Amino acid sequence: MTLLDAPKYDEARERHHRMIVFGSGGLLLVLFVSWWLMAGRPVDYPWNWNNHLLGRSAVNRFLTAVEKNDLPKAYGIWTHDKNWQQHPTQNGAYPFSRFQQDWSSTSPDNEYGVIQSHKIVAARMYGNVLLVAVLINGRKSAALDLDYDPHAHTLSFSPPGVEIYLGP
Secondary structure (H helix, E strand, O other): OOOOOOOOOOHHHHHHHHHHHHHHHHHHHHHHHHHHHHOOOOOOOHHHHHHHHHHHHHHHHHHHHHHOOOHHHHHHHHHOOOOHHHOHHHHOOOOHHHHHHHHOOOOOOOOOOOOOOEEEEEEEEEOOEEEEEEEEOOOOOOOEEEEEEOOOOEEEEOOOOOOOOOOO
């Protein structure tokens, strides 16, 4: 075959090739947008979207357990250790007795009273942690700010003075 003996143009093959290329591109775009929507539409870099997805899920599971007054399960989510009761001294910095004082519905230290509902209103990466703002019991004033550590998968209170600005 010489240069002047070019193969005959195959329109069906080119159409099939074009459909594969545009279909693959469209599928990647749909997957990318779906991933962004599942992560809660974060205004952040795509490599942080899994942190948003996992952090919002952990906070949601934690507060659902607190609403059901299942504090042992909630503490397991807080420390990312379902079997925390087998080694209760491992979490010495925030023991279960202090956790009960903070989150129990009958505790005087719980400023929210009986937690009946929650709504995650914002989540932002702050350094290496995900800061999540939650409105408790439909409260319109100050939000509860929790930190989710994506490396240890644990929850904690946000540092003093650090909160998400929710607007006027």
